[in-house]
Amino acid sequence: MDIKQSIRRNFARRAESYDRYAGVQRLMARGLLDRVQEELALSRRILEVGCGTGYLTASLRRGHPRGRIVALDLDAALIEQARRRLGPDARVSWLVADGEFFSRGDFDLIISNAAFQWFTNPGGALQAYAQALSPQGCLAFSTLGPRTFGELDASLHQAAACLNLTAPPAIAAREFLNYRHWEDLLALAGFSQVRLTRQIITADFPNVPEFLRALKAMGATNPRPRPFSPRLLNALIQAYEARFRTNGSVPATYEVIWAIARK
Numbered sequence: 001m002d003i004k005q006s007i008r009r010n011f012a013r014r015a016e017s018y019d020r021y022a023g024v025q026r027l028m029a030r031g032l033l034d035r036v037q038e039e040l041a042l043s044r045r046i047l048e049v050g051c052g053t054g055y056l057t058a059s060l061r062r063g064h065p066r067g068r069i070v071a072l073d074l075d076a077a078l079i080e081q082a083r084r085r086l087g088p089d090a091r092v093s094w095l096v097a098d099g100e101f102f103s104r105g106d107f108d109l110i111i112s113n114a115a116f117q118w119f120t121n122p123g124g125a126l127q128a129y130a131q132a133l134s135p136q137g138c139l140a141f142s143t144l145g146p147r148t149f150g151e152l153d154a155s156l157h158q159a160a161a162c163l164n165l166t167a168p169p170a171i172a173a174r175e176f177l178n179y180r181h182w183e184d185l186l187a188l189a190g191f192s193q194v195r196l197t198r199q200i201i202t203a204d205f206p207n208v209p210e211f212l213r214a215l216k217a218m219g220a221t222n223p224r225p226r227p228f229s230p231r232l233l234n235a236l237i238q239a240y241e242a243r244f245r246t247n248g249s250v251p252a253t254y255e256v257i258w259a260i261a262r263k
């Protein structure tokens with residue numbers, strides 16, 4: 001299956017459970033809104049990329065009741081859920097589209113929460129957004145960096161070594177772009193005023209199976225899954241618990257990156 005279809009399906013299958021588990025994504029959205037208050041108040045035309053179930057879309061509408069919002073996502077089921085969340089509203093248009101290749105329009109603000117880490121050609125996308133922004137326009141996004149789920153990665157390596165596997169299955173987060181890489185891509189795309197911030201957020205789970213269930217429920221599993229035997233899964237759980245359990249819970253690190261950029 002093509003990678004985009006796989007990303008789309010991962011999220012679409014979890015449309016119902018996403019909101020129950022997406023606590024960190026909500027923190028990311030609030031951090032994004034805090035950083036973009038002024039721009040939001042001044043924007044008349046807003047594009048939201050990867051709106052999912054519409055959490056940020058609803059906040060954007062509250063933050064700027066007179067602006068027009070185009071909210072898009074790869075998947076029709078998520079768009080439907082977002083549409084239900086907001087109810088009928090002529091100021092919001094919904095679109096099923098690949099936001100990475102969206103260069104139409106003339107927007108004052110292009111915004112996205114927790115979606116860019118799934119892009120396959122992020123440099124191309126930033127260039128397209130630079131084209132689609134008005135001269136004073138602003139691009140604002142949050143994304144996840146490669147240190148995300150470091151505990152999972154380390155435990156997987158340890159488990160694979162215990163079972164003498166030559167190549168442990170890679171976790172998707174290892175390929176997420178780091179802070180510097182985003183900085184370079186933004187500069188290449190023609191953004192000259194860039195503010196990037198990074199924060200490590202730790203979420204606690206009662207145990208490793210709960211954490212793995214949450215990943216699945218959020219749709220945040222690897223779009224290129226490799227066979228994962230029950231033996232490897234067991235060894236992974238044991239390694240994770242032994243190495244990282246503290247005070248009755250196991251941590252999962254999220255490396256959050258926020259970017260606010262102007263041309």
Ligand SMILES: C[S@@+](CC[C@H](N)C(=O)[O-])C[C@H]1O[C@@H](n2cnc3c(N)ncnc32)[C@H](O)[C@@H]1O
Binds near residue numbers: 026074075099112
């Ligand atoms: C972690 S969810 C975040 C959803 C929402 N922004 C939020 O804050 O709750 C990531 C979303 O990005 C969407 N997505 C991923 N790649 C995309 C792309 N190329 N174009 C549009 N949407 C995309 C997924 O379908 C999913 O809804």
